[in-house]
Amino acid sequence: MTDQHKSSGPCEGLAKLQQALKKNRRDAHHRYFQLATVAADGTPRNRTVVFRGFAPQEDGLLVITDTRSEKMTELSAPCRAEVAWYFTHTREQFRLRVRVNAITPDEQDAGLLALRKRVWTGLSDAAREQFFWRSPGSPLGEGERPAAGTGLPGTFAVLVLRPDYIDHLVLAKVQTRHLSRFDHGHWHEQSLNP
Amino acid sequence: MTDQHKSSGPCEGLAKLQQALKKNRRDAHHRYFQLATVAADGTPRNRTVVFRGFAPQEDGLLVITDTRSEKMTELSAPCRAEVAWYFTHTREQFRLRVRVNAITPDEQDAGLLALRKRVWTGLSDAAREQFFWRSPGSPLGEGERPAAGTGLPGTFAVLVLRPDYIDHLVLAKVQTRHLSRFDHGHWHEQSLNP
Numbered sequence: 001m002t003d004q005h006k007s008s009g010p011c012e013g014l015a016k017l018q019q020a021l022k023k024n025r026r027d028a029h030h031r032y033f034q035l036a037t038v039a040a041d042g043t044p045r046n047r048t049v050v051f052r053g054f055a056p057q058e059d060g061l062l063v064i065t066d067t068r069s070e071k072m073t074e075l076s077a078p079c080r081a082e083v084a085w086y087f088t089h090t091r092e093q094f095r096l097r098v099r100v101n102a103i104t105p106d107e108q109d110a111g112l113l114a115l116r117k118r119v120w121t122g123l124s125d126a127a128r129e130q131f132f133w134r135s136p137g138s139p140l141g142e143g144e145r146p147a148a149g150t151g152l153p154g155t156f157a158v159l160v161l162r163p164d165y166i167d168h169l170v171l172a173k174v175q176t177r178h179l180s181r182f183d184h185g186h187w188h189e190q191s192l193n194p
Numbered sequence: 195m196t197d198q199h200k201s202s203g204p205c206e207g208l209a210k211l212q213q214a215l216k217k218n219r220r221d222a223h224h225r226y227f228q229l230a231t232v233a234a235d236g237t238p239r240n241r242t243v244v245f246r247g248f249a250p251q252e253d254g255l256l257v258i259t260d261t262r263s264e265k266m267t268e269l270s271a272p273c274r275a276e277v278a279w280y281f282t283h284t285r286e287q288f289r290l291r292v293r294v295n296a297i298t299p300d301e302q303d304a305g306l307l308a309l310r311k312r313v314w315t316g317l318s319d320a321a322r323e324q325f326f327w328r329s330p331g332s333p334l335g336e337g338e339r340p341a342a343g344t345g346l347p348g349t350f351a352v353l354v355l356r357p358d359y360i361d362h363l364v365l366a367k368v369q370t371r372h373l374s375r376f377d378h379g380h381w382h383e384q385s386l387n388p
Binding site (some may be wrong): 027028029032034035036037038042043044045046047048080081082083084086088093095097130133134135136137138139140141142143177190191192193194 | 210221222223226228230231232236237238239240241242274275276277278280282287289291324327328329330331332333334335336337353371378384385387
């Protein structure tokens with residue numbers, strides 16, 4: 001017996017993710033997740049990033065990055081990535097397959113540039129400071145320094161991650177697993193064996 | 195000024211990882227990390243797995259998997275993966291590029307089969323039980339059931355992850371980043387800009 005149905009509204013996976021964000025607020029690390037990409041040589045890359053909120057009127061997740069980072073090289077063209085987000089308090093995992101778009105200073109769309117500015121404005125001083133450091137990942141003390149300036153640094157980019165596949169696993173005493181999959185303009189909902 | 199040197203012993207990254215495991219023992223989730231692979235279609239996959247200890251006399255990390263899982267399909271041949279392991283208490287991240295080998299019931303090497311058995315013996319009843327469930331990821335209530343038996347189930351496999359590149363980032367007030375890279379029979383150690 002399968003429990004499958006279609007929906008044109010927001011999907012169950014994202015609704016559950018929003019609930020998990022609330023339920024896990026007590027943990028400082030609840031906004032950290034792992035983002036997997038594929039490098040130019042075809043091997044996988046994985047790193048912890050900080051969730052910076054949802055894109056307005058879209059189901060996109062926002063993260064920030066330095067345009068000089070390896071992550072940026074792997075994500076410079078629109079591409080696919082996978083999020084693994086484990087909430088330690090409620091013991092549940094979300095795996096989101098996403099399309100990634102980067103908003104850099106070269107962006108032409110005024111709405112996206114405004115979004116980049118809004119995310120920058122919301123950052124702590126400590127988070128901002130890093131965009132004025134030497135190139136991340138270069139040998140210590142070497143690497144380019146970004147040009148000083150009073151506005152948004154050219155090293156600052158926002159990544160928009162738009163999910164089309166959300167696999168939600170709950171590790172309670174009775175384990176459950178649910179899949180939300182976007183296809184042909186609809187979210188398809190299905191319960192899976194854990 | 196770079197701080198680079200060679201070593202033929204165990205690397206600094208693994209020594210730091212062992213320290214982090216001790217320092218974060220208070221957290222039930224300190225043994226959870228995220229493992230990124232590449233699917234047959236070239237897109238990345240990412241999931242949370244549980245660290246099951248180190249391989250004896252080797253620097254390999256052990257995790258377990260179900261031979262019927264998608265993870266197993268992606269890792270059936272020796273291949274590359276990347277671990278992202280964030281320790282929430284000490285606020286440090288390890289990224290390990292690894293070669294993966296799976297130990298399945300078809301394994302011919304007696305030492306590796308003994309390791310598979312040892313890992314099985316160390317599991318909790320709850321962890322063992324899952325290998326007797328229907329196929330993970332199949333629609334709820336469908337999917338094959340493994341054959342019942344008293345010995346190790348044929349669905350049980352151990353993955354050995356051998357790192358050759360460890361990027362250790364500490365998010366303390368003063369951030370530090372250190373790279374251990376195995377090349378030509380030696381570990382090369384270097385401090386990087388965070």
